[in-house]
Amino acid sequence: MRQRAVARLLLQSTLLLALASCATPPLEKVAGPDGRYRGYLAAAAVPSSLVQVPPPPAPGSAAMALDEEIAQRSFALRNTPRWKQAAQDADLSFPHAAGIFACAVNTAITEADTPRLYRLLQRSLADLGASTRSAKKHYQRPRPFMVNKEPICTPEDSEDLAKNGSYPSGHNAAGWGWALILAELSPEQADAILVRGRNYGESRNVCNVHWHSDVMQGRLVGAGTVARLHAEPAFLADLAAAREELAAARKKGLKPQTDCAAEAAALAITPSLAQ
Template identity: 55%
Template sequence: MKRFSCLRRAAALVFVLPFFAACSPATTAPSLAPVAELRPGILQGYLSPQAVPNSLALVSPPPTQGSAAEALDRAINEQVLTLRESPRWQQARRDAELRFPAAADVFSCALDLPINTEQTPQLYRLLRRSLTDAGFATYAAKNHYQRQRPFMVNGQASCTPEQENYLRKDGSFPSGHAALGWAWALILAELAPERQDAILARGRAFGQSRVVCNVHWQSDVLEGRAVGAAAVAALHNNAEFTQAMQAARVELSTLRSAGVTSPGNCASEAQALSDLPDEIPWPANR
């Protein structure tokens, strides 16, 4: 299969629009040069179509019917359904939001710094643009496999019922949220190594929120992380990205020196993320 060409990237946009549905433009700091939008609120990424990782070549196929891997996916799904309406379920609903500025808060507690257009405009834009790269990277495999999502199989509502109509048309494997969440975690861990454990743990939890939400299988999330890591590897070969990383690093250092900390309700978030059913088999690998 040919690499992710410009034509396929345009076709994938049809599928990725619901993934970034209803995104509205965020205020950009005046000092930053304009970046083209793929649609209102969705900034162009750093990677050219030829540089976007080919997820179809990268990931293993989804588990086959009757396999041990499929049985594990279903067992995990059955157990997370017990979390419905719990604090972890509500956190999964918040993690589903990819619109900025709300999405910028995902890693604020783990980073222990605010992420916004006023205090960290370089980092804010870095996250918006890398979201596009990591999200698009999943679509070669998504469009090929068109795996059904858990709520389509088990008949139970997801944590975002208002999104289910278009999620039915958007392949489950691999998880785009897990890809971009892990990409963000790797980027932020590099920028703030003193916070890397908390950041990587939050990136993992962000992907697991898709399982809790009943919109992804565990294997979708595991392979999504692999795609996210591949996107970050590709980004490190992009000069514009590396320049943006340096600018973001300076912002974070300045805030740390000024004694700024996260304004979020971090204790509540930590408690919600720790809420899991007993004996749930969260595997590190499939």
């Protein structure tokens, strides 16, 4: 009898350890004063934008003419709700950035309500941003406002932006990458999410901080990085946990904390920036 009891305890202990090993790992932040999360990818595994994208459009080319035309169209949006929305889209700090796609997903995305999804967005942002750096550093393309001398929607950022290459767009790599991730998590909202991802990239044109080709190539780099992330077990684990969180949030009836009607009205005000 005693041997059976010991065997039963050993079996129970084994099962508990197995269950613990399958559990989602705890939320651990990177050590440091900014509290940022580390990305999922090791530095050597981050896709290279310098390898992926062609050189930026040459002066006098048809592609550069299109870049300049779209930049000029954005001037008409200055001080409109669309301009203000573009300024809001420029802010990739958390918790603000977690709500960028909340209206498209039709669910609140917060650290308290959806912590795994919140972490997924933070950690993937690190990888998506890193993926654009090699081409940015190599080409050091001047941003539109540096060429046309027109205002931008976040003037407080102008000095830092001028030091950072325009091509390809890091913001749009993040925005489009997030759109693809969220469309996978919430396929029933895929159309709305992908449209928001496109509009997010256009916000960089509206702000006069990125050329059209910067935005388009940022989208390509973002998509490639998301594809690479799907080979990372930690990313897949957070993806699965985030899917469950979204389902639970919908059952609770959690709604976006953003004014979705105002956002939709602002995004409807646009020149012909769509591709």
